[in-house]
Amino acid sequence: MPLSTQSQGDDEQYVLVANLDNARNLSNILKAITFKDHAIFTATTNGLKVTVEDSKCLQANAFIQAEIFQEFTIREDLVAFQINLTVLLDCLNIFGGTTTPGVSTALRMCYRGYGYPLTLFLEEGGVVTVYIIHFWETKSS
Numbered sequence: 001m002p003l004s005t006q007s008q009g010d011d012e013q014y015v016l017v018a019n020l021d022n023a024r025n026l027s028n029i030l031k032a033i034t035f036k037d038h039a040i041f042t043a044t045t046n047g048l049k050v051t052v053e054d055s056k057c058l059q060a061n062a063f064i065q066a067e068i069f070q071e072f073t074i075r076e077d078l079v080a081f082q083i084n085l086t087v088l089l090d091c092l093n094i095f096g097g098t099t100t101p102g103v104s105t106a107l108r109m110c111y112r113g114y115g116y117p118l119t120l121f122l123e124e125g126g127v128v129t130v131y132i133i134h135f136w137e138t139k140s141s
Helices: 009-013 023-032 085-092
Strands: 016-020 038-044 047-054 058-065 071-074 079-084 106-111 118-124 127-133 136-140
Touching: 016 023, 023 058, 023 085, 023 106, 038 085, 079 085, 085 118, 085 127
Parallel strands: none
Antiparallel strands: 016 071, 016 106, 038 047, 038 079, 047 058, 079 136, 106 118, 118 127
């Protein structure tokens, strides 16, 4: 997949870069914990934790280990942000969740840090779509 193998010279500007050869894997995990619109993403060197909470009474967590990603680069000890999960899922499924054998949607997720949006690069069959998702920050160190 071009997104997971290409060298991007401006990666140094990002505090978080995560590549997946199949965005559907992440989409399926996120669907399993989606019962509210917003989620808190927390990235450490171990991986990406996604937390969805309802009124501090009900909480669902998903943890995606760093080894699952083809590339997982984090330049700070902890990177956290809150994002609209519904919007993120819509972006991840823009190509319709292809089930054709041998065809998958590659994902490159990049985040520059506090005050910047989350940028998604999705590629399927040579077509690249870029999404810039603005959100509310929770914390970043």
